[in-house]
Amino acid sequence: MKLYSFPLSGHAHRAELFLSLAKIDHEVVHLDLPSGAHKRPEFLKKNIFGQVPVLEDEGIHIADSHAIMVYLAKKYDLRDWYPDDARGAAEVQRWLAISAGPLAYGPAAARLITLFGAKLDPEVITARAHKLFGTVEAHLVGRQWLASDAHPTIADVAFYSYAHHAPEGNVDLSAYPNVQALLSRIESLPGFVEFVESPVGLRAPSVS
Ligand SMILES: N[C@@H](CCC(=O)N[C@@H](CS)C(=O)NCC(=O)O)C(=O)O
Structure with missing residues (x-):
């Protein structure tokens, strides 16, 4: 699992923090936002809004820090982190x-x-x-x-x-x-x- 991130982004930190707290194996890939890496065609295919964070997992891309946390909690059935009731x-x-x-x-x-x-x-x-x-x-x-x-x-x-x-x-x-x-x-x-x-x-x- 890869997390596309930027070190000064709190949205990206939020996703990385949850991956780490939930002990989910992942690799962090830092994008060069100042040079516009997030607006290049290859990244826009991962997130049409051209923003970090984006999670890549088994060939799919999940954009948005909250969506990433929901995805991970659901995928790994982490009901304490995201209750089911x-x-x-x-x-x-x-x-x-x-x-x-x-x-x-x-x-x-x-x-x-x-x-x-x-x-x-x-x-x-x-x-x-x-x-x-x-x-x-x-x-x-x-x-x-x-x-x-x-x-x-x-x-x-x-x-x-x-x-x-x-x-x-x-x-x-x-x-x-x-x-x-x-x-x-x-x-x-x-x-x-x-x-x-x-x-x-x-x-x-x-x-x-
Ligand atoms: N709703 C998104 C917001 C993400 C966001 O605003 N990311 C910023 C970095 S903190 C970004 O990529 N900004 C570049 C841009 O909008 O061009 C989330 O929760 O992940």
Whole structure:
């Protein structure tokens, strides 16, 4: 199984993190995004949107970080990670939607500004990120994980990469101890792989 990836992509990290947590044998292939490798015809055959991550397995291609996690959980029957019952599956889907919505358009977008110079309004984006983290902070009162009381699911994996890197987009997590505890819990799971940090935003070296 191959994962087409890019080291600075949180979407790609999310897929790689799940492959590793679930102990699924895989090879990571880094694409050169700055040179446009993801827009070349051979890659567009794997993903018509020309984006990473893409998983290649037995001649088929699965694009999109959430779709990849669902595919792997289904293929290997990992019901703790992605429950089969109606309510459990719905709870996880709800958090995948939050990951593809407010997490992508809040903390992930804030990091696009500082890391890649994206022309977005930092005030609007960071306000969106803080609104999300405030809501998640309250949700986590008395809970260990986002979608299940008992164990981590792909909902937690989906949340991790861009939440952990929020400070790179100048989004301070210090007001959210429950969110920080969730991130630490994920980092303690066997098979955890780090998402490379970038010295931008609140992680920029201080000038004194
Ligand atoms: N919904 C997709 C989003 C993937 C995505 O935005 N990938 C970015 C890297 S973080 C990308 O490939 N961007 C290049 C482009 O859109 O041209 C997922 O969850 O995988």
